């Protein structure tokens with residue numbers, strides 16, 4: 726917990742007055758939202774756009790000025806977590822099911838700052854099952870197409886029913902074990918009709934801030 730919090734606080738130091746800030750989702754982004762709220766209370770003037778209803782609810786509760794997705798054209802900085810980060814700063818995201826909105830934010834952000842604890846760093850992506858957002862219609866056909874790319878896809882369940890994303894879609898968690906070429910897999914997956922988006926974020930992170938339990942942080946920049 727401490728490691729996530731200090732990585733988040735480091736990233737929030739980079740936010741400046743007047744910025745439009747993208748809010749990530751998850752237990753690490755939670756600390757960033759808390760820290761942004763503290764700075765807003767101290768007079769920081771920003772507006773924020775959230776990557777999930779849970780982050781939006783939290784930000785609203787804490788008094789962070791929010792702007793709807795539909796009203797935003799560019800984002801200065803997004804701060805978000807990740808499930809895996811490799812040495813090239815490529816990522817797997819979507820463990821919390823927010824990958825579509827997160828990728829929309831990432832694609833339109835001048836800077837994407839990823840905050841993680843040391844357990845998220847890997848030599849090669851793929852041990853964490855890759856989340857792929859699919860449309861519920863004909864899900865089995867889509868899962869079969871995904872499987873043909875060399876993985877074991879499993880429909881994510883919640884209380885025995887398919888987990889439904891904020892966008893009304895389902896998530897397939899895909900066990901690849903190792904992903905040799907993340908960039909090409911990211912493209913291949915999105916070419917399958919029925920796939921909405923996948924959790925590979927290749928060449929998108931500007932910086933990754935790693936927090937450690939001893940209170941130190943390490944920053945990697947592309």
Ligand SMILES: O=C[C@H](O)[C@H](O)[C@H](O)COP(=O)(O)O
Nearest residue numbers: 751752753806819820821823
């Ligand atoms: O959909 C969820 C997001 O991609 C999260 O940023 C990711 O799962 C990491 O979450 P956490 O910080 O809770 O490990």
